[in-house]
Amino acid sequence: MTLPPDNDHSLPALQARHGPRYRWLLLFSVMVGTMAAIMSSTVINVAIPDMSHHFTLGQERAQWVTSGFMAAMTVSMLTTPWLLARYGYRRTYEGCMGLLLVGGVVGGLANHFPLVMAARVAEGLAAGVVQPIPAIIILRAFQPHEQGRASGIFGMGVVLAPALGPSLGGLLVDAFGWRSIFFMVVPFCLASFWLARRFVPTTAPGGSAANPQGAGLDWFGLLLAAVGTLCLLNGLVELQGGTALTATLLLGSAAFIVVVFIVVQRRTLRARQRQPGQGVDPLLNLMLFKDPLFAMGSIVAFIYGIALFGSTYLLPVYMQSGLGLSASHVGTILLPSGFVLAGAIAVVGRLADRQPTRRLVSIGLVLLSASFALMVTIDPSRPAQIIPLLVVWAILGRVGLGFILPSLNIGAMRSLDRGLIPQGASAINFVRMLGGAAGVSLCGIVLEWRLAVHGAQLATSAAGTPERVAAFEETFLMLAAICGLALIAALKLREQKPPEKVA
Template sequence: MNNQSQTNPGIKRGPALTALLVAGFVGLFSETALNIALGDLSRLFHVDATTIQWLATGYFLTLGILVPVTGILMQKFTTRQMFFASLSLFLIGTVIAALSPVFGVLLVARIIQSMGLAIALPLTQNVIFTVFPPQQRGGAMGLMGLVMLAGPALGPTLAGLILDTLSWQWIFWLTLPFLLFSLVFGSIYLPNVNEVRNVSIDVLSVVLSTIGFGGIVYGFSVSGELGWTSTTVLTSLVLGALGLVAFGIRQTKMEQPTLNLQAFRYPMFVVGLIITSITFFNMLSLLVILPMYMQVSLLITAFATGLVLLPGSLLNCVLAPVIGRLFDKYGPKAVILPGTVCIAIAYACFTQLGVNTSLWMLVPVHIVMMLGIGMVIASVQTNTLNALPKRYYPDGIALTGTFQQVMGAVGIAVMVSVVSAKQNSYLATVANEPTQAFATGTTTALTVSFALALINVVLSFFVKKTN
């Protein structure tokens, strides 16, 4: 991209960003919306619970594999080419999913959808950091933070409403108008803003990246089912670790690396990456564990569970742009530090959950949690990428996007395993009370999250404003 694009009056930033954010919302909504229907789909397609979970695991696995590659793709192809590729994959995957007659077809459709999201999220960040000057990036990233939180958070609520009134296929059919809107808006308003270079895609780097990130995500994803001592789990994790080491070594020896690791030379980038990774680890695991707790231990319906989580999600949607403007005006620490404190307070309250916990208590605690997450995610990402020179934006975006998805998948796997292990221990040694056993497992997992949240509070003191 040339430097004129930031001030070029021909670029209509609002409509262009709208096209990207709508596509991102649909992708992130799809990330969690189907989770609430897994039980019904398991019976419909005559597959067990382990198999049906691949509709979620496969989505994360694809993101973990493809997001690292987007850094080089955004340098090789134009903004519009990447956008149309993303929307095409979204549309094809959504239609196939809605028409799926068997489980295998639905799984393939989910993977195609995930490929579209793997392009859309890094592309949106790259456009923001290219067309918005530094003093306006906080507000723009606040809007993206709204999408990143609202999509996964509203997924279970809206999907529960759909399942209560329509069939599961409508989870996909109802997203088509939004995807078509994004396609039309993007085709009209989204310009080419990136600088296309004559770079080659190193096949070996892609293979090593796939083995590395794919092995890590897969190993953690099946650990809850197979156990941490399983040969499959250990082999997958070891291969993943070796693949990442080999990938990193190869990048340092290439003149034009697939993913430039020079971003790790900048301290604020590293600090921000750690805070973001912990936040996504905790947030995505909470989006799985908390609804399960409410349905298993408090014995409320899936739709009622969604309603409990709705106020926090809606408040976050309203405040996200405000938080972005506060970042632009007062700097990162003024937003990030209180955000990490809010998250830690919410987790401290969540560690007290039990079978007699009142729903009215969950609502305000979840509101505090979502407020804190909204203050942290967009602000940290903005400050993290601002720490890098412009030429490293695609690589920094690819790195942050990869760590977000990989840590989210790992967080779900680890926390579900902790819940399951503590639940089984309670049933075997204390009493045969399933509701209390699951509540005990939940509080154990959330205590781990509370400890991680405290680490983020400490790290937030080291955050400095970057240019």
């Protein structure tokens, strides 16, 4: 067998050069970049109190460090199919890692909060484009009977970043301040560049060559998605600390833009179908939602995103501002649950090849909801019990995530045509992150509301007071109820049968 020349980095050439193990090398390569993206989205939470003090920020402005990142990440996910088709895997992936690297360095060196926000937005744009890529690779490069295993192994590796991130981040914040958090992505980005040069193909999804002269980007749809997302998030913030009129106008505008976006996407799709070689592809292919499994999976992903990312923001703030624990304590408490999550994902990944999606996702949602509801059992007047209970309930929630993460995306997209897989991966991640962006703001709103009801303030009242703790507990109960809503939708994720093994 004649091997292809070393300068040929197309998908067929790399497959011939590395043999059957290539699909695992490719998955590992994009896993490193995804770890950097996920770490940048979650580890910042342990630095929010220190950053708020440095820039003299209120709660509503401080949470935009997270919400701004989430908004940028949510919108940019919709561009992934177009970028991959136009520039191929490698150029798209390297461009994202470069932007993430710049955002980390600039954020770490910034002396003004607007510059920190700009760096977070840049990181969010890069993270959004990267995150749908692994699901595309798993569904295209692996046989159906291997997809659950691949998803489990990928998930196990990826969750080690947020598992280790808060612990290391807490130590860095205590030792060097909030700036050190931004520099954590730098080694991951550098490793990603090296791996991309060796294993990530220059071709587009499906193995075809990238087409720089292909269909243009749906800029109008992207503008509508961006403006609608910003109106939604700002409207939620206005509900928290602004006027009712402004909040109503912003949320009403968001709802109106959603309607316009759907109409525009339908027209763009019809125009593309009438003239296949002309015009632009729709930013969000609404044909995806005609598949019942994908449509119901998207509903679950949206509600699940609210609970997941809302709790990712709320839990560190609760432990630091509610219970008075240090940033390093927060990281240490979350560390065991991270390792448990990695192991659970690996086990459930194998089950996902044999068990119905609805069963695994439903079990996960029940456990996740229970972990939120059980936060009310933590009593600050009994300090000896605080850390053990936090560790146990965090582990319970992470086991729930272990059932959901390798099952939901792959299960929801299994019935899609292969040509729709990039759009499907982009769409379901967009829906999940839209829920996540709303969830962070929603937790902030409910927390401020319950603090006001109990006559406490996050910035001035002492940690551990019954009023402050009660406000956090009620916010956790809200998240538990949201998981219950997702469970109703998850029970309708009915596949025709578990995927058969392919020889």
